Amino acid sequence: MNSTIIELRNIHKAFGNRKILKGINISVSKGETMVILGPSGTGKSVTLKHITGLLTPDAGEVFIHGESISASDDKTIEKLRAKMGVLFQSGALINWLSVYENVALPLREHKIAHGEELDRIVMEKLGWLDLIPAKDNLPGDISGGMKKRAGIARALTSNPEILLYDEPTSGLDPVMSNVFNELILRLQKELHVTSIVVTHDMQSAYMIADRISFIYEGEVLLCGTPEEIQASPNPVIQQFINGRTSGPMILDHSETENKK
Numbered sequence: 495m496n497s498t499i500i501e502l503r504n505i506h507k508a509f510g511n512r513k514i515l516k517g518i519n520i521s522v523s524k525g526e527t528m529v530i531l532g533p534s535g536t537g538k539s540v541t542l543k544h545i546t547g548l549l550t551p552d553a554g555e556v557f558i559h560g561e562s563i564s565a566s567d568d569k570t571i572e573k574l575r576a577k578m579g580v581l582f583q584s585g586a587l588i589n590w591l592s593v594y595e596n597v598a599l600p601l602r603e604h605k606i607a608h609g610e611e612l613d614r615i616v617m618e619k620l621g622w623l624d625l626i627p628a629k630d631n632l633p634g635d636i637s638g639g640m641k642k643r644a645g646i647a648r649a650l651t652s653n654p655e656i657l658l659y660d661e662p663t664s665g666l667d668p669v670m671s672n673v674f675n676e677l678i679l680r681l682q683k684e685l686h687v688t689s690i691v692v693t694h695d696m697q698s699a700y701m702i703a704d705r706i707s708f709i710y711e712g713e714v715l716l717c718g719t720p721e722e723i724q725a726s727p728n729p730v731i732q733q734f735i736n737g738r739t740s741g742p743m744i745l746d747h748s749e750t751e752n753k754k
């Protein structure tokens with residue numbers, strides 16, 4: 495079975511006269527983990543924000559379960575969002591709520607659970623991310639890596655069928671990065687969760703990805719399995735995955751965008 499859960503069809507987006515996305519096409523099947531790679535400033539976070547409906551494309555459409563999120567009313571967007579767990583790049587924890595309350599938020603917001611049931615779900619997710627000792631702390635009083643883990647725990651609380659992660663392992667130590675990688679693999683195997691993960695962490699990308707979409711200059715340069723990406727003769731992809739400082743990749747993206 496190969497049912498498409500998320501489809502971005504020819505997405506274009508400009509901010510002022512800066513064209514960021516120039517026809518992005520990505521399609522993700524049920525239970526698949528799609529990793530998005532690409533240089534800084536290329537539009538990866540902007541792409542994810544189109545999937546959550548936070549940004550509306552100038553042209554093109556985003557479909558979730560065949561429903562167009564870009565053409566939907568607020569109620570439908572809310573319904574589609576309830577199926578998603580999202581980890582923003584900034585973490586976006588609420589500073590005046592404890593780690594526990596931050597993780598409980600999607601359950602309260604979407605009225606999914608309360609009382610003992612809520613407590614059970616929250617404690618389970620805190621346990622997965624090794625956060626139980628920090629559950630009563632405020633975000634300002636925990637380390638950067640712990641904040642990241644709290645963001646991941648919160649994305650998982652509503653048992654979403656779609657997970658969207660922006661840089662989940664940045665700021666995590668190697669052990670915690672692997673805890674995350676194993677969690678993604680487990681959720682995929684046991685619950686057939688569909689995930690999109692934006693990352694610069696090549697080890698994580700190779701471990702979790704079924705396919706990788708490499709975004710460059712506002713377009714998907716190549717979409718393929720980790721093996722296909724590694725074997726690609728494209729010099730930009732080779733420069734990126736090997737972290738070479740010299741090569742054809744345009745490093746100062748903002749400059750070139752302005753000249754176009």
Ligand SMILES: Nc1ncnc2c1ncn2[C@@H]1O[C@H](COP(=O)(O)OP(=O)(O)OP(=O)(O)O)[C@@H](O)[C@H]1O
Binds near residue numbers: 514536
């Ligand atoms: N709301 C906005 N208004 C204006 N410009 C924006 C907005 N959001 C993003 N941009 C610009 O779009 C470009 C792409 O941003 P984006 O955050 O998607 O990059 P990215 O690929 O996620 O980079 P990184 O790997 O550094 O996170 C950047 O130049 C950014 O400044």
Ligand SMILES: [Mg+2]
Binds near residue numbers: 538539540660
């Ligand atoms: Mg980003």
